[in-house]
Amino acid sequence: MIAVAQDPYTRKLLLDWFVELDTPEGFRAELVEGEFVLTPVPDGHHEHCISRIVRQLHRRSEFDLQFSGNKGLKLGQAHGLPQDHVIPDGTIVARAPRFFRGAPPWMPCEGVTMVLEVTFTRPDIDSEVKRRCYARGGIPLYLLVDRDASSTTLFSEPEKDDYRRLCTAAFGRPLTLPDPFAFGLDTTDFL
Template sequence: MTAMAHAPMPTDEETLLDYFLALETPTGFRAELIEGEIVVTPPTDGTHEHCFSRVVSQIMRKSAVDMDVSGYKGLAMPRGGRCPRNHVIPDATIAPSEIRLFQGAEPWMPSDGVAMVVEVTSSNPERDRKAKRHCYARAGIPLYLLVDRGKSALTLFSEPSGDDYEAHNTAPIGKSLPLPAPFSFDLETIDFL
């Protein structure tokens, strides 16, 4: 997502978190606290939503296990940078339906039980390529799918360890990308862009 505005940053960690949690954003915008930086992003464009829709529809139809998908669900995750916790909003948060992860969840929920998160890049792809990837790895989220429109490729990061993922598999848009269990299908990308 594109950083639209940066709020003045308090220097104290707890004050920064309180300041972030009290932010009010215009309808359609979202605010995240990523590595000690408050980032406010505008609504997504049509191509972004097209890619998002293609990923989600295949997950719902083809996964070996029934999955629940939440678009833009806020995750409160382990410490990073100078902030007490990262508060990140993936484009899609996916979990097995049987654990009912999203039922009754607060606006910011822990990442325990999340099977995969998905990001579709926008005009500031480096945040999705690096900062968010590190947040997701630190939280132990098993799979991170990055639809990188700028590189016309998809990358599936797996095996989180510390601040990053130890493994990744990349496919150009137009080719399929295998998703491991609990998904267990090849994600088709021919009509992504």
């Protein structure tokens, strides 16, 4: 990660440079709390967890949901820093057909129901930094699959820079997803 100065001119230059960035092949770039985060393409277990969650969401939800993997979201901003530009592993929208149709590469987060992250090379980014970003953006639900801790956590009730509630289940135990999903997410296959 590359630290950034907080003056308005530097913030503007940083954001402009980030938007025009030509990310190296095999990586994705994010601007998170004023720092550039460059992440390599994830491994198979990472993608396995995502596919199992998406399958359950589609099968067990009683409505049409939209899913996008690796969709760029513009969120809030920490005090004195440029606006966060984050790419969740999964962006889920309930009851909004064609939500992503026509959306720009970096879209506002209004209307997003839940974001999903599966830890990879820097678990602290997902469990701490991105959690603050998603809360600042007002995203109602944040689902985190923490492979190091062998647990899945659902953060809810965003307020300012964090979520007021969290519920954690060890891999192998169900995690209750609230409305609009309202079912127990099976985490057995994450082991």
